[in-house]
Amino acid sequence: MSNIKLRVLHVEDSEQDVKLLTRSLMRAGYELLSTRVETAASMRSALTTQVWDVILCDYSMPQFSALSALALVKEMKLDIPVIIISGTVGEAVAVEAMRAGANDYLMKDNLLRLAPTIERVLLDAENHRARRRAEEEQARLNTQLDDERRRLNNIIASVPGVVWEAWGQPDATTQHIDFVSDYVKTMLGYSVEEWLSTPNFWLSIVHPDDREKAAQMAAADFAGGLSQNTAEFRWVTKTGNVIWAQSNYAIIVDDEGKPVGMRGVTIDITERKQAEEALRTSAEQLRQSQKLEAVGQLAGGIAHDFNNLLTVITGYCDLTLMKLPKDEPTRSNIQEIRKAGDRAAGLTRQLLAFSRRQVLQPKVVNLNVIVSDINKMLRRLIGEDIDLMTVLDPSLGQINADPGQIEQVIINLAVNARDAMPQGGKLIFETTNVYLDNEYVRSHTTVRPGNYVLFALSDTGTGMDTETKARIFEPFFTTKGQGKGTGLGLSTVYGIVKQSEGHIWVYSEPDKGTTFKIYLPRIDQAAQTDTSPESSGDLPRGRETVLLTEDENPVRALIRTILETNGYTVLEATCGEEALALYKEHIGPVDLIVTDVVMPRMSGRELAENLKTLRPDIKVLYLSGYTDDAIVRHGLLDKKMFFLQKPFTPDALLRKVREVLVDKSDE
Numbered sequence: 012m013s014n015i016k017l018r019v020l021h022v023e024d025s026e027q028d029v030k031l032l033t034r035s036l037m038r039a040g041y042e043l044l045s046t047r048v049e050t051a052a053s054m055r056s057a058l059t060t061q062v063w064d065v066i067l068c069d070y071s072m073p074q075f076s077a078l079s080a081l082a083l084v085k086e087m088k089l090d091i092p093v094i095i096i097s098g099t100v101g102e103a104v105a106v107e108a109m110r111a112g113a114n115d116y117l118m119k120d121n122l123l124r125l126a127p128t129i130e131r132v133l134l135d136a137e138n139h140r141a142r143r144r145a146e147e148e149q150a151r152l153n154t155q156l157d158d159e160r161r162r163l164n165n166i167i168a169s170v171p172g173v174v175w176e177a178w179g180q181p182d183a184t185t186q187h188i189d190f191v192s193d194y195v196k197t198m199l200g201y202s203v204e205e206w207l208s209t210p211n212f213w214l215s216i217v218h219p220d221d222r223e224k225a226a227q228m229a230a231a232d233f234a235g236g237l238s239q240n241t242a243e244f245r246w247v248t249k250t251g252n253v254i255w256a257q258s259n260y261a262i263i264v265d266d267e268g269k270p271v272g273m274r275g276v277t278i279d280i281t282e283r284k285q286a287e288e289a290l291r292t293s294a295e296q297l298r299q300s301q302k303l304e305a306v307g308q309l310a311g312g313i314a315h316d317f318n319n320l321l322t323v324i325t326g327y328c329d330l331t332l333m334k335l336p337k338d339e340p341t342r343s344n345i346q347e348i349r350k351a352g353d354r355a356a357g358l359t360r361q362l363l364a365f366s367r368r369q370v371l372q373p374k375v376v377n378l379n380v381i382v383s384d385i386n387k388m389l390r391r392l393i394g395e396d397i398d399l400m401t402v403l404d405p406s407l408g409q410i411n412a413d414p415g416q417i418e419q420v421i422i423n424l425a426v427n428a429r430d431a432m433p434q435g436g437k438l439i440f441e442t443t444n445v446y447l448d449n450e451y452v453r454s455h456t457t458v459r460p461g462n463y464v465l466f467a468l469s470d471t472g473t474g475m476d477t478e479t480k481a482r483i484f485e486p487f488f489t490t491k492g493q494g495k496g497t498g499l500g501l502s503t504v505y506g507i508v509k510q511s512e513g514h515i516w517v518y519s520e521p522d523k524g525t526t527f528k529i530y531l532p533r534i535d536q537a538a539q540t541d542t543s544p545e546s547s548g549d550l551p552r553g554r555e556t557v558l559l560t561e562d563e564n565p566v567r568a569l570i571r572t573i574l575e576t577n578g579y580t581v582l583e584a585t586c587g588e589e590a591l592a593l594y595k596e597h598i599g600p601v602d603l604i605v606t607d608v609v610m611p612r613m614s615g616r617e618l619a620e621n622l623k624t625l626r627p628d629i630k631v632l633y634l635s636g637y638t639d640d641a642i643v644r645h646g647l648l649d650k651k652m653f654f655l656q657k658p659f660t661p662d663a664l665l666r667k668v669r670e671v672l673v674d675k676s677d678e
Contacts, residue, residue, distance in 0.1 A: 017129070019045040020057055020091075022068040022080050031122065032067060032096070039126030050074050054083060063091050065129055068113075070097035070104065081112045090140060092132045096125075167192050172278035173199070175206075175213070178263075178271060181229040186211040186273075198279055200249030213277075218245035218253060233262055233270050243280065255284040286453075317355070318636030321658035323565040325352035329661050330572065352658070373411050373511070375536045378442050378464055379403045381417050389425050396435030397428075404443040408533040410464050416507045423504050424468045424527055431472025431525060441467040444533060458514050463530040470526075475519040483517065551669040555602035556580040560590040560618060561634070562610045566657075570605065570634075573661045574668070587613025591621055601629070603672055608635035632671045634659075 098119035105116040221244040260275025484505040519525035561567035584590035606615035
């Protein structure tokens with residue numbers, strides 16, 4: 012043997028004896044890593060810090076002994092062969108050492124046997140370790156098998172269904188059930204013994220109307236060797252009750268792939284079946300909601316682009332009208348263009364309301380106050396032949412909503428009701444506090460349980476059929492004649508209610524009138540009073556420097572013209588990156604940032620945040636044709652932000668700029 016590495020721990024008080032042992036092993040071809048210890052402490056340290064192949068231990072030493080060394084190895088639970096080497100001790104002591112755990116015993120005067128002895132001891136030790144590993148692995152596998160059996164039994168016991176296995180062709184005589192779980196008694200009332208004692212017992216208790224179908228399906232799956240399948244059918248319990256069951260099963264095949272049996276799990280799905288009708292209704296509600304959401308996204312995108320165009324059209328109309336003499340012949344033409352722009356802007360506002368892309372300014376209000384404030388206007392609006400009645404709950408809770416938008420909801424619903432009662436009738440407004448519980452939520456999938464304020468509007472008009480009712484919230488859908496409606500009134504109502512985190516439902520039948528019910532979340536806060544300042548009639552001017560960022564060239568040119576005409580110095584940029592560079596290059600103060608919200612690459616909000624790192628107190632006015640999460644969350648504007656909705660008039664822009672510049676809220 013040659014170049015065999017061996018790690019040897021010498022427990023020996025004689026350095027000379029260690030040298031003799033070392034030379035003997037090296038002559039035998041071992042490459043040694045060794046150390047010598049002669050006390051219990053030094054031996055413990057060596058065993059802790061190094062892995063050893065063999066321990067060569069003198070039997071007797073002044074401070075230590077082989078028996079003590081063996082005890083230490085045993086105490087430390089180390090699997091290291093120990094060979095006792097001595098020059099004086101006889102056979103009786105050798106036997107004692109072997110009983111204490113030594114692997115072999117050598118006399119110092121017979122060191123020629125040292126290398127063969129080590130080789131044999133190491134081999135025995137390795138064989139011993141292999142046997143022990145095999146025994147431990149077998150014990151582990153046995154334990155694991157027992158655990159798996161217990162685990163499988165626990166799993167089967169915990170399954171809320173019948174676990175079963177059957178062998179043979181699934182027909183009335185040849186299939187035999189050889190296993191069924193105890194849950195069969197709970198679910199069907201039959202005992203395990205009844206199932207095991209009757210061939211194909213499961214088919215005998217299938218409902219007579221489903222039995223042929225169930226048998227044909229099972230036979231076809233078995234013959235085709237189907238890997239797995241699911242079947243639903245009715246079973247008759249031992250007490251005569253009928254339940255719906257779902258069987259999930261697989262075909263058992265032999266080594267040749269031939270079907271030999273079936274196994275599966277059967278669960279009670281009666282409650283699910285009973286709930287399916289309610290779920291169908293909820294699914295229809297969800298589909299309608301998703302359809303309206305998709306249309307809303309499209310409408311919001313259209314309104315965004317259209318509002319940019321309207322800003323330019325109406326803005327330049329206003330600028331031109333300011334300069335034209337009142338007797339100019341073309342003035343009336345421009346005024347007609349301006350009126351058309353206003354009508355178009357009204358349509359886009361309705362589209363934004365429906366798509367929930369408008370900016371709301373919510374406050375804590377009482378719905379009774381809003382209804383009472385617009386009561387007189389509503390009476391003039393609906394006409395004298397309609398009897399308007401209000402039933403308002405005096406203990407009504409507060410809501411957090413935009414009062415102007417809620418007024419728009421009430422007006423649109425009232426106008427819709429008026430049109431449904433051409434011969435007159437009754438229109439009833441009701442308010443009350445309600446709690447929507449889990450039972451209500453189950454049939455109205457988009458609703459969360461909780462406290463709400465209910466606003467109900469009922470009329471005695473013509474009512475609606477199911478097809479009409481399913482489409483009334485779609486934009487541009489109308490039952491009125493050509494030119495008599497835009498079809499945006501109810502879609503606007505829908506958008507405002509949804510954006511206010513509320514819910515709206517309609518109940519109607521032909522010739523039986525219609526009721527709209529609106530649920531708005533109830534909050535425990537006191538109503539807020541209106542403290543908004545009145546604006547003066549003078550057109551505001553200024554001398555400050557404004558950094559204008561707008562990616563639409565015509566809109567940017569219009570805004571620049573309006574601001575410069577009224578005294579402002581304007582720095583203009585087509586995108587956020589250009590605006591940042593312009594701000595850094597500009598010598599002198601920049602008093603205000605006027606920026607579009609939605610721009611390529613960098614939004615207006617991102618631009619403002621970048622500029623605030625350079626100047627934290629810089630003022631920002633956001634412009635947009637629709638809301639975006641870059642500036643608002645669900646259409647609700649941060650109280651510290653200033654926003655101007657497109658399209659806007661020159662007057663509105665100038666007043667908003669002045670409002671932002673004189674604002675002291677951040678100081």
